[in-house]
Amino acid sequence: MSGGDRLREATVSCLSLRVSPPASARVFALPLYVVPVEIFTRGMLIRPSYVRGVVLVDGLSAVATFLDGAPSLEERRLRAEWLPPRLSVREAEECAQRMEAERGRSGGFFRFSRVSSVHVREEDVRLVWRIWFQDEERSVIDACSGDRIGEGDLVSLLLNGAFSSVREDETP
Numbered sequence: 001m002s003g004g005d006r007l008r009e010a011t012v013s014c015l016s017l018r019v020s021p022p023a024s025a026r027v028f029a030l031p032l033y034v035v036p037v038e039i040f041t042r043g044m045l046i047r048p049s050y051v052r053g054v055v056l057v058d059g060l061s062a063v064a065t066f067l068d069g070a071p072s073l074e075e076r077r078l079r080a081e082w083l084p085p086r087l088s089v090r091e092a093e094e095c096a097q098r099m100e101a102e103r104g105r106s107g108g109f110f111r112f113s114r115v116s117s118v119h120v121r122e123e124d125v126r127l128v129w130r131i132w133f134q135d136e137e138r139s140v141i142d143a144c145s146g147d148r149i150g151e152g153d154l155v156s157l158l159l160n161g162a163f164s165s166v167r168e169d170e171t172p
Contacts, residue, residue, distance in 0.1 A: 009079040014129040015144040016072040021133035027078060028140075029129040031059030031085035033092035034071065036124045039100055043114035055096035059085030059127070062092075064099035073128055085127065093120045 014029070021027050035055045042048040054067045060083065087095070100118045131143040139148050 006081045006083070007079070008082065009077065010082070011075060011077045012129050013073050013126065014076050014078070014131055016074050017076070017131060017143040018146045019141060019143050021131065021141075021143055022135070025133040025135060027080035028132040028134075029078060029080040029082045030132065031083060032128050032130045033057040033059055033085075033087070033089070034073075034126045034128055035092055035096040035120055036070075037096055037100065038119040039116055040119075041114060041116045045113050055099060057087065057092040057095045059087050059092070062087055062095045064095045066099065073126075076131075078129075078131065080131070082129075089122060089125050089127075092125060093122060096120055 012029070015032070033056070035057055037053055037055050039051045039053070040048070041051075054070050056065045056067060056071065057063070097118045097120065100116055132140055133143060134140050141148050
């Protein structure tokens with residue numbers, strides 16, 4: 001896939017933007033899966049607990065982050081370079097379940113007697129986009145948080161293989 005194929009305009013769901021990219025900015029859209037989870041934990045020495053939350057799974061690097069509540073999403077029409085996800089929906093679910101299993105291993109002495117069951121419904125998993133843009137000063141800004149990183153740090157975001165051996169089946 002050439003660079004011109006990735007640059008196109010589409011209406012998509014993305015994380016809410018704090019900073020809107022200027023019309024002249026180079027915009028990058030990175031894939032992110034929103035995976036709602038239900039976690040039931042029980043054990044011999046702990047009380048049972050039930051937690052509902054959301055796991056954000058990076059569609060390029062498979063890094064999972066647990067949120068207590070749902071992230072705010074919005075529909076936007078963007079002209080951007082779309083980086084297709086390297087993970088399928090099923091792989092994103094597995095990352096979310098693995099993340100909870102690793103989280104359950106922490107906790108000191110009581111972790112050996114704890115069992116967590118993670119439930120994910122495949123129809124609730126959504127592919128959304130995280131928006132980044134490059135400003136005139138050649139730094140890259142995360143439009144969702146407003147954080148500014150150097151141009152070289154963008155390379156570390158993309159070196160997960162985003163431009164090589166990518167899937168084209170889930171791009172907007």
